[in-house]
Amino acid sequence: MLSLKQSIKIAIGSIGSAKMRSALTTLGIVIGIAAVIANVSLGASFSQYFTEEIGSVGNNFIIIEGKTSNLLHDNELELVKTTPGITGVSPMSQQVAEVKYLSTTRQISVQGVSADYGEVANIPMESGSFLNDKDKYVAVLGSDVAYEKFGRPVSEKNTIEMTFVKANGETVTQNFKVKGIIASPETSLIQSGIESDVRIFIPVSTMNEIMGEDYYWGFFASAESMESISEVTDEVDRRLARNLxxxxxxIGNADAKPYSLFNQEEILEQVDQLSAAIGSLLTAVALISLIVGSIGIMNIMLVTVTERTNEIGIMKSLGYKNHEVLSLFIVESMMVGLIGGIFGTVLGVVGAYIVVGVMGMPHVFPLGMIFIGVAVSIVVGLLAGAYPANKAAKMNPVDALRHE
Structure with a gap:
């Protein structure tokens, strides 16, 4: 009776007797499993990366933007602010201004916001403080503006000069005292067009006064929690639609409304869908390598059966049953798959770790993929070796012994 232990021992001996051929046979499995493991890990890393990026934009944020100017006013701001579930909201306006520091002038985007913006948009301060409701001619600078734009660093309490162009072509120049510097962001996602590191923030009331306007181009709000954000967004939508x-x-037709509205949950869902689609595509491509690898195992096992025809005949003449011969070759095929799976898993983990490290993303590796990768490689070996093993098991012992 041929035991499993004996079958494994014989399989290892057979694989070891033809090291180069065995290595080339397992190469397809190694590449296939490595590609699958790496793609799944990269997909998880991408998903977490974008989740963190989006989270850095604000706490459970809701963004409302007018599709036309002169649409959103204090009345709409009050509607949003008093919506149940809203914990904070900042009106927003923006202009491109000529900003002068010492003798250097640059064109920089200037954002008009209220004091609430610092909290709802997760603005981290490196020095100084963010705007408050009493501020007027003060500015908070993004890290890129403070340290890169003017060739020399701008510090807290320095003065910068900003020149704005009004709709009628009139220019208005005003000095602003730097109140604070925003810390360099750890993330790089475009924050709905509001990248804090390359902008200057001033009180929205001051910007409207300078520009001679009484409207805002949008609102940046935050909900109590992610669980309630969808319900709160719908209520904001209903109130604004009714008022406008x-x-x-x-109300459910985005094209029919004069404003656009989206929230953090919707962006996360889109990111998840995109990550899943990319992951599925990459995994499908990787599975092709597994198919190629399985064909390689089947081919080499057929060659092995042919080479060992005499050995099969001897085994059968000694009383080995068909199922024992079958199990012997099945085990050998599974061993080839297992070896390829182990090396492929290691290669996939290392490859994913290197790639996400170079790209500056968090390394996320689902531990369950180790077991799945090894299990898949064994199954591939099993399926690829089934036909050659069955062919060996059904050999007539007399014909096998006569084979040259």
Whole structure:
């Protein structure tokens, strides 16, 4: 009776007797498993990376933007602010201004916001403090503006000069005292067009006064929690639509509304869908390598069966049953798959770790993929070796002994 232990011992001996051939046979499995492992790990890393990036934009944020100017005013701001579930909201306006520091002038985007913006948009301060409701001609600078734009660093309490161009072509120049410097962001996602590191923030009331305007281009709000953000967003949508004269039947039609509205949850869902689609595509490509690898195992096992025809005949003449011969070759095929799976898993983990390290993303590796990768490689070996093993098991012992 041929035991499993004996079958494994014989399989290892057979694999070891043809090291180069065995190595080339397992190469397809190694590449396939490595590609699958790396792609799954990269997909998880991408997903976490973008989740962290989006989280850095704000706490459970909701963004409302007018599609036309002169649409959103204090009345709409009050509607959003008093919506149940809203914990903070900042109106926003923006202009490109000529900013002068000492003798250097640069074109820089200037954002008008309220004091709430610092909290709802997760603005980390390196020095000084963010705007408050009493501020007027003060500015908070992004790290890139403070340290890169003017060739020399701008410090807290320094004065910068900003020149704005009004709609009628009139220019307005005003000095602003630097109140604080925003810390360099750890993330690089475009924050709905509001990259804090390359912008200057001033009080929105001051910007509207300079520009002679009484409206905002949008609102940046935050909900109590991610669990309630969808419900809160819908309520904000209903209130704004009713106030701006949007028919009830068109509330669900984004094209029919004069404003756009989206929240953090919706962006995360889109990111998850994108990550899943990319991951599925990459995994499908990687599975092709597994198919090629399985064909390689089947081919080499057929060659092995042919080479060992005499050995099979001797085994059968000694009383070995068909199922024992079958199990012998099945075990050998599974061993080839297992070896390829182990090396492929290690290669996939190392490869993913290097790639995410170079790209500056968090390394996320689902530990369950180690077991899945090894299990898949064994199954591939099993399926690829089934036909050659069955062919060996059904050999007539007399014909096998006569084979040259």
């Amino acid at each position: 004269g949007v028919p009830y039947r068109d």
